[in-house]
Amino acid sequence: MAISKSDQEKKDAGAANPALRTPTDLKPEATGQIANALNAVLADVFALYMKTKNFHWHMSGPHFRDYHLLLDDQATELFAMTDPLAERIRKLGGKTLRSIGHVSRLQRIPDNDADFVEPSQMLGELCDNNRALAASLREAHEVCDDNRDIATASLIENWIDETEERTWFLFEAVRSPDKTGH
Template sequence: MDAPKANKQQGDDGNAAPALKTPTDLRPQATTEVAEALNAVLADVFALYMKTKNFHWHMSGPHFRDYHLMLDDQATELFAMTDPLAERIRKLGGKTLRSIGHVSRLQRIPDNDEDFVEPSKMLSELCDNNRALVASLREAHEVCDDNRDIATASLIENWIDETEERTWFLFEADRNPDRTGH
């Protein structure tokens, strides 16, 4: 198979920009749809990573050490998702996120810029955000299924499992021992 050749296309600034024709057997429409779905997930992962680190840095209270360490572990896991997500987009020939501004335009996980957040509220909010991320991952998986992108779907399945585990830990850490539910 010949190496992909760069061809000239017009960039955002109007100048000729090289475009890579990444080899794939997926239809061009499929790579576009998958890349769009993954970029939205990637923006959410960056937003959730930042929020998790924010809460990690600003944790307080009697369970400080346990929550602080748990959130650090969860942030590390989230950050570990970013490179494989972005590289998968590029493997398909798509363009990926380029800036914090790009993240903010695509993210669906809301920021929390409050000066103080109660620890229980932190855990509850992160639990809800991880549940929202699972829903987004499932939607992206459907896009992959519709476009026969088995490799991306396989990665997403592992991320769903990891995200469900984070959700479970956050739920259990925040659960009132006097109740069986939230």
């Protein structure tokens, strides 16, 4: 029997198996809320990492080398977020992502499977996706603040800064001299 998406989402949410629970002074409801917020962010980070690598691999045009290297650097930075995010969820006694399917159920960053994407469209799309990730990180920070999870909030603050820097670099790379809007 197939598991429906809503049943699977319920299965994915909540605390870890008792054998995997980690002691914390945070209430179980708090750890569940934080784990859910962080798992959604983690899914977005994996989706954005894959999209960034996709665009890195399929870059073309006169700025190939610069854009190829920029996207490789950004992908490395995104991937570096994954383990600390997942381990933070586990430190709180939550369970984290288990598969690509789990990522796809939670991700809010859309995939791009197009055969060809213009370099400026790639950079613009990644800029928008990083802005969306920053907003998601701020939402997760609010959940942490509401539940007095200072340690997770502190990690998120650094990731927001890194995400804003990626957004800035992408924005500047695609901005034409006569466009100054965001």
